[in-house]
Amino acid sequence: xxxxxxxxxxxxxxRGELVSYKCNVSEGMVVLDVIHKIQAHQANDLACRWNCKAxxxxxxxxxxxxxxRLACMTxxxxxxxxxxxxxxxxxxxxxxxxxxxxxxxxxxQNQKIKPFTPSKKDTEKGFVMMQKDVDRVQHFRxxxxxxxxxxxxxxxxxxxxxDKFAGPRYMTRLxxxxxxxxxxxxxxxDVKDVHGSGMCNITRCCxxxxxxxxxxxxxxxxxxxxxxxxxxYDPIMMLFRKLFGKKKETTS
Amino acid sequence: MTLTLGEFSxxxxxxxxxxxxxxxxxxxxxxxxxxAISASQEKxxxxxxxxxxxxxxxxxxxxxxxMAAALGNVDNRDDWKIHFRDTMRGGKxxxxxxxxxxxxxxxPKRVRELEHWGAVFxxxxxxxxxxxxxxxxxxxxxxxxGDRTGLEMIRTLQDHGIHQGIDIQMECTAxxxxxxxxxxVSGIVCMYRETGExxxxxxxxxxxxxxGAGKSWEVTSNSWEYTGDxxxxxxxxxxxxxxxxxxxxxxxxxVWPPSVKGILVTEGVRGEGGILKNSEGKRFMFDYIPExxxxxxxxxxxxxxxxxxxxxxARRPPELLTxxxxxxxINTEVKAGRGSVHGGAYLDIATQRSAEDIKRKxxxxxxxxxxxAELDITKEPMEVGPTCHYFMGGIxxxxxxSMTNVDGLFACGEAAGGMHxxxxxxxxxxxxxxxxxxxxxVEASKxxxxxxxxxxxxxxxxxxxxxxxxxxxxxxxxxxxxLIHEDLQKNMQxxxxxxxxxxxxxxxxxxxxxxxxxxxxxxxAGTSQFNPGWHEALALRNLLISSEAVxxxxxxxxxxxxxxxxxxxxxxxxxxxxxxxxxKKGKGGKMETIKEKRSNxxxxxxxxxxxxxxxxxxxVKLDHKK
Ligand code: SF4
Ligand code: SF4
Ligand code: FES
Numbered sequence: 001x002x003x004x005x006x007x008x009x010x011x012x013x014x015r016g017e018l019v020s021y022k023c024n025v026s027e028g029m030v031v032l033d034v035i036h037k038i039q040a041h042q043a044n045d046l047a048c049r050w051n052c053k054a055x056x057x058x059x060x061x062x063x064x065x066x067x068x069r070l071a072c073m074t075x076x077x078x079x080x081x082x083x084x085x086x087x088x089x090x091x092x093x094x095x096x097x098x099x100x101x102x103x104x105x106x107x108x109q110n111q112k113i114k115p116f117t118p119s120k121k122d123t124e125k126g127f128v129m130m131q132k133d134v135d136r137v138q139h140f141r142x143x144x145x146x147x148x149x150x151x152x153x154x155x156x157x158x159x160x161x162x163d164k165f166a167g168p169r170y171m172t173r174l175x176x177x178x179x180x181x182x183x184x185x186x187x188x189x190d191v192k193d194v195h196g197s198g199m200c201n202i203t204r205c206c207x208x209x210x211x212x213x214x215x216x217x218x219x220x221x222x223x224x225x226x227x228x229x230x231x232x233y234d235p236i237m238m239l240f241r242k243l244f245g246k247k248k249e250t251t252s
Numbered sequence: 253m254t255l256t257l258g259e260f261s262x263x264x265x266x267x268x269x270x271x272x273x274x275x276x277x278x279x280x281x282x283x284x285x286x287x288a289i290s291a292s293q294e295k296x297x298x299x300x301x302x303x304x305x306x307x308x309x310x311x312x313x314x315x316x317x318x319m320a321a322a323l324g325n326v327d328n329r330d331d332w333k334i335h336f337r338d339t340m341r342g343g344k345x346x347x348x349x350x351x352x353x354x355x356x357x358x359x360p361k362r363v364r365e366l367e368h369w370g371a372v373f374x375x376x377x378x379x380x381x382x383x384x385x386x387x388x389x390x391x392x393x394x395x396x397x398g399d400r401t402g403l404e405m406i407r408t409l410q411d412h413g414i415h416q417g418i419d420i421q422m423e424c425t426a427x428x429x430x431x432x433x434x435x436x437v438s439g440i441v442c443m444y445r446e447t448g449e450x451x452x453x454x455x456x457x458x459x460x461x462x463x464g465a466g467k468s469w470e471v472t473s474n475s476w477e478y479t480g481d482x483x484x485x486x487x488x489x490x491x492x493x494x495x496x497x498x499x500x501x502x503x504x505x506x507v508w509p510p511s512v513k514g515i516l517v518t519e520g521v522r523g524e525g526g527i528l529k530n531s532e533g534k535r536f537m538f539d540y541i542p543e544x545x546x547x548x549x550x551x552x553x554x555x556x557x558x559x560x561x562x563x564x565x566a567r568r569p570p571e572l573l574t575x576x577x578x579x580x581x582i583n584t585e586v587k588a589g590r591g592s593v594h595g596g597a598y599l600d601i602a603t604q605r606s607a608e609d610i611k612r613k614x615x616x617x618x619x620x621x622x623x624x625a626e627l628d629i630t631k632e633p634m635e636v637g638p639t640c641h642y643f644m645g646g647i648x649x650x651x652x653x654s655m656t657n658v659d660g661l662f663a664c665g666e667a668a669g670g671m672h673x674x675x676x677x678x679x680x681x682x683x684x685x686x687x688x689x690x691x692x693x694v695e696a697s698k699x700x701x702x703x704x705x706x707x708x709x710x711x712x713x714x715x716x717x718x719x720x721x722x723x724x725x726x727x728x729x730x731x732x733x734x735l736i737h738e739d740l741q742k743n744m745q746x747x748x749x750x751x752x753x754x755x756x757x758x759x760x761x762x763x764x765x766x767x768x769x770x771x772x773x774x775x776x777a778g779t780s781q782f783n784p785g786w787h788e789a790l791a792l793r794n795l796l797i798s799s800e801a802v803x804x805x806x807x808x809x810x811x812x813x814x815x816x817x818x819x820x821x822x823x824x825x826x827x828x829x830x831x832x833x834x835x836k837k838g839k840g841g842k843m844e845t846i847k848e849k850r851s852n853x854x855x856x857x858x859x860x861x862x863x864x865x866x867x868x869x870x871x872v873k874l875d876h877k878k
Contacts, residue, residue, distance in 0.1 A: 026510065026511075027509050027510070028508070028509020028510060028511050028512065028624070028625070029509070029511045030511060030512075030624070033511040039734070039784060039785075040734040040735075040738075041734075044732070044733075044734065044776060044777050044778065044783075044784070044785030044788075045776070045777055045778030045779070045783045045784065045785050045786070046784065047781075047782040047783070047784060048784070049305075049306070050475070050476070051305055051309045051310075051311065051313070051475045051476070051477065052309075052311070052313060052314050052475055053475065053512070053515060054314070054512075054515050054516075054620055054624070055616075055619065055620065055623065056313050056314055056400070056403060056616065057309045057313045057314075057475075058309070059305065059306065059309050073623050073624070075623070075624070075626075096446055096782055097446075097781055097782040098782070100782055103306070107307065107414075110411070110414065111414055115370070115411060115412060115415050116369065116370030116411070116412070118368050121368065122364075123361065123364050123365070123368070125364075125380065126323070126363075126364045126367050126380060126381050127367055127368075127379075128378070128379040128380065129372075129375060129379050130375060130379045131374065131375040131379075134372050134375060137372050138372055138374075138397060138398075141372055141397070141403075141404060141407065142400065142403075143407075144313075144403065145308055145407075173411075177370075180370070180372065183370075
């Protein structure tokens, strides 16, 4: 058991400050445990979101020492011993209270996506799809909607970008639908016009923070951009192709 | 309407926001989403859905292993009859017969429907939905996606549901049910967590898909949401709670480090071949095979190994016995001093499967242990122990309509009781959510259609509900809700845990009484905006009602059956098979706990459940030929 120093953002979108707390930390504790302990004993009204405490629901996203992380999957012993741990809300979304942000913009993006549209109905046996043809789709579907990638994407950080680009999470979802062997809807025009794939300039910052290690940029966004280019035009993708050649897709 | 200090004394609710529905679903896990979707398919039915968290975060995401359905994709000997028989035997024959039948018959249809809504299950070699083995299931039966089946289910329902015209209200807590003069459901008072603003939903029907009350125990796999809100509200409205003594302790929760104690380790680990060992290195489950399952369980390691290789003549390993059996076995080993370093058992998959297989079949388990326990499960055994997981009991419903004894109030999923009897089989929960979510959505719509207009609520009731919520904030000083909750959890863990005796339960009940009076003076500091202390205090009432019902039922049931183990009555007693235990609010406001005689089962269902497995296999073979 060791006493450690913390600073947690308290306040709302307009006003707020970093408040200092001390908390005893024992073996195996994660940052979310610390937040809960402070909540139970020092600040009953400290707002935070969480559900599963096991990295599966994507509720507890915050910034820890400036890095977007899941609070429930960040062990205290990963963080430097003698340094104050600073916990702040996600930067890309408005603060509701303390470290809880308003993520409703993400739900709005999802709503705009054409839903799964089965190409045939087989209620007797179900679909016939080979495992190798769904591997990539399943990889995308591991997403826990933590929005850490959304938070990280510089296009979305810039508020105006929010009107133009759905962000890496929804590029991943679009890719999972487009690559689903039994889906018949066409979303390529939407990918470009509604969801703004052209805004992404392949910096890969989103991929770096994904707790599910989804290859967002390489496996989802680039193939989507390829499809857009094949039909329309994407300046960044044209340049990318010039530099690296056309990438072959493994899954159709 | 945001209430601040002092305002509540002259409560004026004329400005309060009101919304109208035909069917309003409370809870947006698998059951709630299914219910809302099926109601939305009905003509001219206005459907609402409210959830305590953000949409898509409910505890269903934690379900790992899969959903049980006799699709017969991996082993075509499977059939609804065998699934039904397994479910009844797993539930120690205390299940609601009709519900178990409806479940087994409809699960395959619902799983395929989910696939048509976009779920991408793991595939067999022929490209069909793959199915895995699980405790208590005779044949490989669980449709799954690696070890994140619950996430797949909730995301699929979510992404499908948002296009069905359902009005979804997030981070909204339900406080209490409203009824009209004749006792029909007329609405519900809720509060937005973000602002603390109150809202009245006026509705012809309510479907409670509110989950269980796993947060009553200290070691639990449940998140903050599982505070028995549905039980508490339904009870207060006059509904009956059934089978509340049956609380499933999942045999394998994490035990180390302390901060993750209780987090679920999927039964899939054992389904994929994981074995349980004690500190002496002994594979102890062979010593705990109950008489009833002896015929169907391997008695040597050699036979168990053959089964894992896919030998259809070999019997299943004892690690796959039902959850109650495995949980008690681990408990006994630990008590006898043969526990693991941190007081659990060793669960070893490393020596049974290649590292590559483990990472592919159990990716989130691999990840979970790596990050939270700094342990590589492809190299070392995990330490596991029982953790409170699931309420078999719940709100009593009619098997065919999911309606409670309160007109217009329906319940499904973990919130409803009866389907699983004394013990639930793994994998039967996700399928239950789909099957009865669907039933309740359809039936609530039918009921709603019969009413010309929404029954009228009494404003005085609305005021009373709001006042009792705001008084927690307005009190000058009082008890810390977190500490009351901690005490309750300790009490339930110690006095009404896995192994129960009369004296301890009696102590437990008197402690609950104590906590109930402390709760009367509970105080949350701060304002009404996103205030977890206040939310915790509001949940306490429901936790206390749930815990009281559990304890009182546990005291009354003087036998051990399924998940309910009484040290002072160590075996099943035949006479108790005839009764369910019911809790309801009695006259004078006290909880009444009574024995209720079960009705006689349909003789055909009884015959199927009691058939020997050999006979039933033969019968199914004939059925399939037809
Ligand atoms: S790769 Fe694209 S989506 Fe990802 S952070 Fe960069 S710009 Fe955003
Ligand atoms: S893609 Fe990864 S980082 Fe983005 S929301 Fe999903 S899980 Fe989170
Ligand atoms: S609490 Fe679910 S991901 Fe952290």
